Amino acid sequence: MSVNPIDLATEQLAPQHEIALPAGRPRGAFRAGAAVFVQNRLAVAGLAVVVLLVLFCFGGPLVYHTNQVDVNLANATLPPGAGHPLGTDETGYDELGRLMVGGRASLTIGFAAALIATLVGTLWGAVSGFFGGLVDAVMMRVVDALLAIPILFLLLYLVTIVRPSVTVMIVVLGLTAWLIPARLVRGESLTLRMREYVQAVRMMGGSSWRSVLRHILPNVAGTVIVNATFQVADAILLIAYLGYLGLGISPPATDWGGMLSKGTNFIFPNYWWLIYPAGILIVLVVVAVNFVGDGLRDAVEVRLRRR
Amino acid sequence: MAGYLLRRVAQALAVVLFVTVIVFILLHQLPGGPARAVLGNRATPLEITQFNQDNGLDRPVPVQYLVYLRHWLTGDFGFSYKLNQPVGALLAQRLPKTLVLNALALVLTIAVAVPVGIYQAVRRNRLFDYVATTLAFICYAAPTFYLGLILVLVFAQKLNVLPPEAPQSDGVVPIFADFRGMILPIVTLALLGIAGFSRYMRSAVLDNLTQDYVRTARSKGCSSSRVLSRHVLRNALIPIATLIGLSLPALFAGALVTESIFNFPGMGLLFWQAAQTSDYPVELGVVLVTAVATVLGNLLADLSYALLDPRVRYA
Numbered sequence: 001m002s003v004n005p006i007d008l009a010t011e012q013l014a015p016q017h018e019i020a021l022p023a024g025r026p027r028g029a030f031r032a033g034a035a036v037f038v039q040n041r042l043a044v045a046g047l048a049v050v051v052l053l054v055l056f057c058f059g060g061p062l063v064y065h066t067n068q069v070d071v072n073l074a075n076a077t078l079p080p081g082a083g084h085p086l087g088t089d090e091t092g093y094d095e096l097g098r099l100m101v102g103g104r105a106s107l108t109i110g111f112a113a114a115l116i117a118t119l120v121g122t123l124w125g126a127v128s129g130f131f132g133g134l135v136d137a138v139m140m141r142v143v144d145a146l147l148a149i150p151i152l153f154l155l156l157y158l159v160t161i162v163r164p165s166v167t168v169m170i171v172v173l174g175l176t177a178w179l180i181p182a183r184l185v186r187g188e189s190l191t192l193r194m195r196e197y198v199q200a201v202r203m204m205g206g207s208s209w210r211s212v213l214r215h216i217l218p219n220v221a222g223t224v225i226v227n228a229t230f231q232v233a234d235a236i237l238l239i240a241y242l243g244y245l246g247l248g249i250s251p252p253a254t255d256w257g258g259m260l261s262k263g264t265n266f267i268f269p270n271y272w273w274l275i276y277p278a279g280i281l282i283v284l285v286v287v288a289v290n291f292v293g294d295g296l297r298d299a300v301e302v303r304l305r306r307r
Numbered sequence: 308m309a310g311y312l313l314r315r316v317a318q319a320l321a322v323v324l325f326v327t328v329i330v331f332i333l334l335h336q337l338p339g340g341p342a343r344a345v346l347g348n349r350a351t352p353l354e355i356t357q358f359n360q361d362n363g364l365d366r367p368v369p370v371q372y373l374v375y376l377r378h379w380l381t382g383d384f385g386f387s388y389k390l391n392q393p394v395g396a397l398l399a400q401r402l403p404k405t406l407v408l409n410a411l412a413l414v415l416t417i418a419v420a421v422p423v424g425i426y427q428a429v430r431r432n433r434l435f436d437y438v439a440t441t442l443a444f445i446c447y448a449a450p451t452f453y454l455g456l457i458l459v460l461v462f463a464q465k466l467n468v469l470p471p472e473a474p475q476s477d478g479v480v481p482i483f484a485d486f487r488g489m490i491l492p493i494v495t496l497a498l499l500g501i502a503g504f505s506r507y508m509r510s511a512v513l514d515n516l517t518q519d520y521v522r523t524a525r526s527k528g529c530s531s532s533r534v535l536s537r538h539v540l541r542n543a544l545i546p547i548a549t550l551i552g553l554s555l556p557a558l559f560a561g562a563l564v565t566e567s568i569f570n571f572p573g574m575g576l577l578f579w580q581a582a583q584t585s586d587y588p589v590e591l592g593v594v595l596v597t598a599v600a601t602v603l604g605n606l607l608a609d610l611s612y613a614l615l616d617p618r619v620r621y622a
Contacts, residue, residue, distance in 0.1 A: 141318070141321065141322060141325065142325075144322045144602075145322050145325040145326050145329065146329075147601065148322055148323070148326050148556075148597070148598040148601040148602055149326055149329065149330060149594065149597075149598065150556075150578075150593075150594060150597045152563060152578070153330070153578075153582075153590070153594055156582045157333055157337075160337065161336075161337065233448070237448070237450060240450045241450060241451075241452075241564060244450065244452045244564065245563075245564075245567075245579070257450065260450065260453060261452060264452060264453065264456050267456055267459075267460055268464070279449065279450075279453050282448065282449070282450065282453075283445055283448040283449050284448075286447070286448035287444045287445065287448045290444060290447075290448070
């Protein structure tokens, strides 16, 4: 539950192959980036998987109606069969419907927590890097100190004082995950401030705000967006761990992590339908989001493109 | 160099102090408090007042903190209400075991991930690279408790070759006497580490293979293996040094999920049990050890840059 080693690793990833842009008139940054993203087959596949999973979780219950509120012990742990394509769990909930409900929680928490962490972190880092000096020193020591507190302690603490629900989980995960984007943005804006083109703006009499808004923020945006994707994957994994430790969302609501950790109780009687579907979906969404992040990095990293 | 070191150590001390202040204040905000946790829900208000008076918990929080700090400086980490032992003794018992588990996992991680990453980079976009990348992503994306339980299922239940539980002894020496029980916990931890480290290694070697000095060495007539072992490896190890620095806290704080799967009585499990029983002195002790390890890890990582890369100088 520390820093995602894979996002750190891939941050320095060299271009594996130079990406050719179709010749023609120069295009806007967004369209040029999109063209690069589309060429990365893994990233497109990852995006497709994410879209499909969102459709499954949010659209699925509209066509596949199940009772996810009332416990029905007469139907507990039925193997897959007629009426229950993926069987039922230990309290008689239909497993396929449960996957949709749980996925809704997992995906909502993952995306919303990443959004909060990114917004808070970017603001913190930008202010810190922009003002520099004493402000920077104090703000960054706060980040250092919070990073030195075991994240589990913070999560345990917050979950003890409030009853876990989807909203609470979003806030809790968002408030513990903003430290990494804050550091990234601060580091980037520190180096960007010294770049020739930013100093040229200052020489020409442009205001500091113009430098920040027009030159520093667009350059930081790439790092921020890429980091945000990895934050989504991390948040989904973190709620899975919290579910395993019994600190997840309270029933009858659930998430994939909670389902999987309950399912692991049934390894020995071999109720595979309670174990593999949730596990596979977690692995699938985390891998897919990571691929999308990889593709986005290539897309926003203008310097790696062939001109 | 000495000035830089002094400044960094001073900063590190400040961060550790700050952490203890935050954690101390947070713990004192929890409803109930230690008295409720120790005496139970049926304790009368009188008993709670008495308990608070006896333990100095009725004093203002800043005063309590200063008392705590003075005890720390004399090597007294407090007394566990629940386990009825000095926290220092508990830490002294758990820390070596966690260190053994995590250090062995780290050694295994490096021993596997470095060669795999190098081979992936040299033969990139070939079959081995794709297989290793896919496996790394899956190992990274699978929650540890899932991975660990699958290992238990296969090696302890189906094949019945390894015990499903870690050694339960108090000391470190008996762990080595019963080493078979350590294999699954170590492998579980190492799988996650290998997933991250091999990605790092691959990208670091790729970065360096395109550098001018590699071309120079090649054109001098250096063999490929010599370029790799003498030139690229040393440069590519820099990010690995950071990673090892970052994983130092885990070395001391333990890996809670892995420890709980295999019921390994280390620091992670100690912290988890303390949190569940509101055993605040133990929680504070573990957080302090973790904070020191985190700050120390960052410092060591920064210093190792200078060792590995002569261009890095600290003043």
